[in-house]
Amino acid sequence: MAARREELRRRLVALGFDEVLFAVAAALPGEGLRDWLAAGRQADMHWMERTAEKRLDPGRVLTGTRSVILLGVNYWPGPLPAGEATWARYALHEDYHDTLQPALVEAGRVLEELYGVSREDYRGYTDTGPVLERGWAARAGLGFVGKNAMLISRRHGNWLFLASILTRVELAPDEPVSRKFAGLPGEADRAVGGLCGTCTRCLAACPTDALPAPGVVDARRCISYQTIENKGVIPRELRAGIGRRIFGCDACLEVCPWNRFAQVGRRLLLTVRHDLAQLTLRELLELTPEQFAATFRRTSIKRLKWAGLLRNACLVAGNTGDRTLLPLLVRLAGHERALVRAHAVWAVRRLGGEMLLAAARAAETDAAVLEEYAAEVEPVGG
Numbered sequence: 001m002a003a004r005r006e007e008l009r010r011r012l013v014a015l016g017f018d019e020v021l022f023a024v025a026a027a028l029p030g031e032g033l034r035d036w037l038a039a040g041r042q043a044d045m046h047w048m049e050r051t052a053e054k055r056l057d058p059g060r061v062l063t064g065t066r067s068v069i070l071l072g073v074n075y076w077p078g079p080l081p082a083g084e085a086t087w088a089r090y091a092l093h094e095d096y097h098d099t100l101q102p103a104l105v106e107a108g109r110v111l112e113e114l115y116g117v118s119r120e121d122y123r124g125y126t127d128t129g130p131v132l133e134r135g136w137a138a139r140a141g142l143g144f145v146g147k148n149a150m151l152i153s154r155r156h157g158n159w160l161f162l163a164s165i166l167t168r169v170e171l172a173p174d175e176p177v178s179r180k181f182a183g184l185p186g187e188a189d190r191a192v193g194g195l196c197g198t199c200t201r202c203l204a205a206c207p208t209d210a211l212p213a214p215g216v217v218d219a220r221r222c223i224s225y226q227t228i229e230n231k232g233v234i235p236r237e238l239r240a241g242i243g244r245r246i247f248g249c250d251a252c253l254e255v256c257p258w259n260r261f262a263q264v265g266r267r268l269l270l271t272v273r274h275d276l277a278q279l280t281l282r283e284l285l286e287l288t289p290e291q292f293a294a295t296f297r298r299t300s301i302k303r304l305k306w307a308g309l310l311r312n313a314c315l316v317a318g319n320t321g322d323r324t325l326l327p328l329l330v331r332l333a334g335h336e337r338a339l340v341r342a343h344a345v346w347a348v349r350r351l352g353g354e355m356l357l358a359a360a361r362a363a364e365t366d367a368a369v370l371e372e373y374a375a376e377v378e379p380v381g382g
């Protein structure tokens with residue numbers, strides 16, 4: 001039995017998963033998730049409410065689930081040259097949902113082969129499934145949940161994508177990290193921040209005070225939520241704190257001392273797009289819908305859509321203090337999409353360009369009046 005389980009682990013590592021661990025599928029304690037939802041910290045991610053009970057109990061997703069296989073893929077890129085806009089490191093790849101999915105299908109085939117089960121006996125997910133991935137990963141001993149809410153591995157720090165396979169196959173569970181690595185006698189990893197000690201770096205590093213308590217992210221204030229998930233107006237009080245972050249936020253990840261062990265990932269399941277980090281703000285502010293589609297085609301950024309990225313680029317431009325961007329921003333203040341206009345106007349004002357804005361508005365009015373006049377003196381078809 002143990003040999004077969006180790007063979008499974010070896011084969012999944014060979015597929016490209018850097019961590020493969022097993023947990024018993026008994027339901028997770030639910031207070032953390034339920035309190036989080038009750039406090040409204042999910043913002044408008046209402047799908048989290050609808051699927052809460054499933055996230056805690058895999059038996060509600062696949063009846064008869066006995067084990068959860070937790071998979072981690074290291075995406076630490078090593079040091080990257082700084083660009084004008086800052087992108088969350090995870091986003092500088094082709095969409096990991098797409099590139100990990102085929103490997104999950106392969107992993108399922110390995111399970112079928114080794115345990116003689118069928119496709120009905122397991123389900124694989126990465127991110128989008130109703131699975132509380134960090135809770136399961138902590139239970140499986142993949143790492144512990146830090147005060148930054150991230151699943152932190154001793155080998156990779158917090159630079160891991162997580163995926164999971166729920167299965168009816170019974171697999172002996174792995175040990176929690178506290179016993180394996182830290183030599184701690186108890187269940188330190190069962191509490192959020194269990195292996196953080198007295199460190200509070202991540203709490204202090206959050207630019208928008210989105211970590212009201214250790215391990216608790218208030219999505220309403222989180223830059224990651226605001227720049228990726230929120231498809232509408234970004235609250236004014238958070239805009240300055242967003243700084244140069246155009247898509248996602250790594251501020252509470254970067255400062256974690258556990259990252260010192262991270263090595264550049266094997267990238268067997270990831271295709272890097274580090275070129276995106278070199279796009280200048282001018283290029284971003286001038287993007288046409290066609291250029292947006294071509295540049296971000298296979299990335300997770302495509303889901304933000306053209307207007308969403310322009311919205312974010314306007315905020316970043318406003319935060320740079322670079323007044324040479326004003327002409328582009330003034331042009332965007334007349335954009336066809338109200339979402340872009342609103343954020344462009346904010347950026348122009350932040351850069352002290354009210355006069356330019358007023359001039360542009362006057363010019364617009366003049367043009368409109370002239371058009372009306374022209375229509376009157378030369379009626380269409382007259």
Ligand code: B12
Pocket residue numbers: 028029030031032033034036045088089090126127128129130131132133134135136138139145148149150151152158159160161162163189190191192215216217219222224225229247248249250252253
């Ligand atoms: C919704 C969501 C978001 C939201 C809300 C974030 C949040 N903290 O909940 C937003 C949009 C803000 C977001 C942001 C980010 N996200 Co996100 N997100 C998710 C998603 C889809 C659900 C998370 C969730 O259930 N949140 C609800 C809260 C209450 O749950 P939780 O944070 O997981 O914490 C619970 C458990 O950890 C558990 N627990 C804690 N300790 C222990 C110990 C034991 C033993 C047990 C049993 C349980 C347990 O208790 C907590 C409360 O119940 C997951 C994918 C998934 N299906 O799980 C990805 C996921 C968490 N995100 C991920 C990433 C990469 C990010 C970002 C880094 C992206 C970025 N750079 O911009 C940021 C990081 C923000 C942060 N500090 O958490 C990764 C995290 C990988 C990792 N190593 O932890 C995930 C797992 C996606 C993936 N498949 O890789 N995200």
Ligand code: SF4
Pocket residue numbers: 205206207208209210211217221222223224249250251252253
């Ligand atoms: S991702 Fe950024 S905004 Fe969100 S909690 Fe972490 S540091 Fe704060």
Ligand code: SF4
Pocket residue numbers: 146147148149193195196199200201202203255256257258
């Ligand atoms: S930065 Fe410090 S407090 Fe935050 S998760 Fe890392 S070790 Fe824990």
